[in-house]
Amino acid sequence: MADRKIKWGIVGLGNIASQFASDLLLIDDAELTAVASRDISKAELFAEKFGALRMYNSYDLLFEDSEVEIIYIATPHNSHAELSIKALEKGKHVICEKPMSLSYNDAERMIEASTKNNRFFMEAFWTRFIPSIQEILQKVDNGIIGDVNYIKADFAFHGSETENKRLFDKELGGGALFDIGVYPLFLSYILLGNPKEIIAKAIKHKNDIDLQTSMLLQYESAQSVLHASIVSESDMKASISGSKGRIELNSPWFVADGYSLFINDEKEAAFTLPTLGKGYSHEIIECHNCIRNNQIESKLWSHQNSLDLSRIVEEIKNQIGLSFA
Template structure:
């Protein structure tokens, strides 16, 4: 097939990190980048040796050489840009969270099916070697029957006034930026919860400063926390009847984990290639080359079920986004 030509929309810090890893994938090419600021686009192009820079998104969408677009904008733009890219015949990798709510996510997936183009939420942790091995160990009974998961995603931040982190119109708040990771962990282990209990505290803007969640399953519980306010170990624990697994910090990009059984700890190290975006990039290439419109590892259904959990957390805490019709 030759190199897969990527287009990048949204040129913030995560796009820089992503492109550094994209350069490590042998059959990937950073072909075009786009920002509403043409100067920023040109600076990004030079930094990552892309072929083209565009000062608007539409020009990139119309570039016939771009095969797949990575959407790395603030959350509120994910749905519209992903759908537009799919309608222009592009494959899409959209940064997590997939969208502001289930309704938007469903429209994105319908657009993928209609266009018959690959679409995936960029939940990179799902492809992390440590996470994949931990999940395999859990499923194979390495710690017996798992009945409890504790996971946090929190660190103190000095957030400047006007930051997207606190702007409800941009999908701001700890839940969508960070809280989706712990919810993802328990979802991958237990599936959909039977009951959700959630509570948040808020910035003056209405975005959540911190959110606590308890998930109830038939025979298990999960306790989660996300916050811009507090320092936490960032080492989740998966507990079973015969031991427990601890994922190394910072766990969503972990380089290893440990298993403790009978008071004996065994450590495992799994260094990533680059920061770790490489693995979801390789999955995109594999799916495109095999004419798949979704990944079997992180599927459309997975994204929909996770955002449905997030929606219920928001209902319980009262967190609403004006740009999503107050939903």
Template sequence: MGNSQKIKWGIVGLGNIAQQFASELQLIDSAELCAVASRSIDKAQDFANKFKCSKAYGSYDELFQDENVDILYIATPHDSHAELTIKALQNNKNVLCEKPLALHYGDVVKMITTAKKYNKFFMEAFWTRFNPSIRETLQHIQNGSIGEVKYVNADFSIKFENPDNTRMTDIELGGGALMDIGVYPLFLAYLILGIPKEILAKSNFYSTGADTQTSIILQYEGAQAVLHSSFLYTCNVEATISGTKGRINLDPLWFMTESYSLTQGDQKTKFERPTLGKGYTYEIEECHACLKANKTESELWSHQNSLELAAIVEEVKNKIGLVYS
């Protein structure tokens, strides 16, 4: 793929997050949205018209077979991620799939195995990993700016109005605080501290079986992470990483933050890092860089990273008794 050639995207599933992603694609000169697919051709056509996209399909399979598409963004509810990703890969499509990759660890294994079999680029859409503030935070930690990390604290709780009328409480669609927003605090703790030795977790549940609030403690050798998520109320949505020589505070909303502070003793330094668009642009650019370099995975968020995080999420599910069919 030549460096001057535009990379042609297709979007599978046309809900709210797909609209946000399509808007961000328009900010990237090297990206072109050339096809979208929904189970409703009318919805697909409306979406295509809104984002000046030339092709609209009334089935996902039609989009999978479009030879003009370089990479697909899977933006359907969680329960269909695995099936659609595997089909797309089998049709020789590169894939960026929304998080979490699947509701079960075993399905994540199948997705990655399929990507390797067909030698296609595949990445989980953990856009926070590519946020400039998050990347700089990791650099500060690796440079020893806050010493040895001993504690990570992150919450992600935002009130959803009328939750019984949303996918948040639909257990068949993979609803619940853990899978939709709880994976973000888990991601941050994993990114900084790695795989925990022990996991403690407790949840409250909705009548459908979806968790409404989940609190997690990750125990490491000499460190801990305390994490929380819910869709019943809004909290600070901040994150703090504390070490033996200082701390880093990620400002709200921390998972898409445009600023953070580094505190060392009495000295506090503020960093402003405005993002291009909402911030999906950085994962898009990472996909482009990997495709142009003929890479099948990102070094910043690898297949192994996705597998390890999925294993952590699976254990949390087991600890709290969250069951998906």
């Protein structure tokens, strides 16, 4: 164990922040030093529940807290860029919830702020760090299923405008693409890289956010068929097919507790790889390793990885006519 704890601050205290804080408690060398919400009563309740030492009713006050080393930003999408940049400029390391921004231009600004201020920054793509994803990437790299030529992945559920207001709020960057569509896009990207061509179609809400979006990513010798919806359900499995076999990630695939391996259509084995806690713990450990090694980015989910994914999302955003201005 490290000889000192890394001190965390959390900005934006909703459901995802609660899950993240629960996992933070599982990490021996982590301390939740401060939390911030514009609603001080919410900050007080959150601090009491998760043992934070201090609470603030202002994000700026948390950024000024000299003891806080790294800040987890879990506010709505529309504020990610400005809050990340402000925190980096205050000398804090930052992990920002996905999607890191609502535009490629803002994504570039965030990376520039990390580089300029020599502070660690990472988009919080927790799926990249869970054990099942780590292992299937290794198996694919080792050629177990041959050359990957087809990926099928979706993320879909039936949301409610009354219970999930943020999801349907255009001003906050709501809609299927940015909230959950980034997950299947991420899987295609980490396995096949940047596509040669993208075709995307969406069904829109009356306020112009996308309720569901289907995406086809074309590569030199592979295709990915991807889908995201906040108005319908799916089994949320993912399949990665190659010239020798395929891998099927358990549902929900983006936090899969395991996967099955098929060779020549025969099931070879099923593997169980549970996450520590909800699964955010694995990205927390990565942040600690990077900070202790004086890295400003993760080798597993780098600045360039985030920029590449942001560019893919931007292309789809433009194709389906999304605008958050």
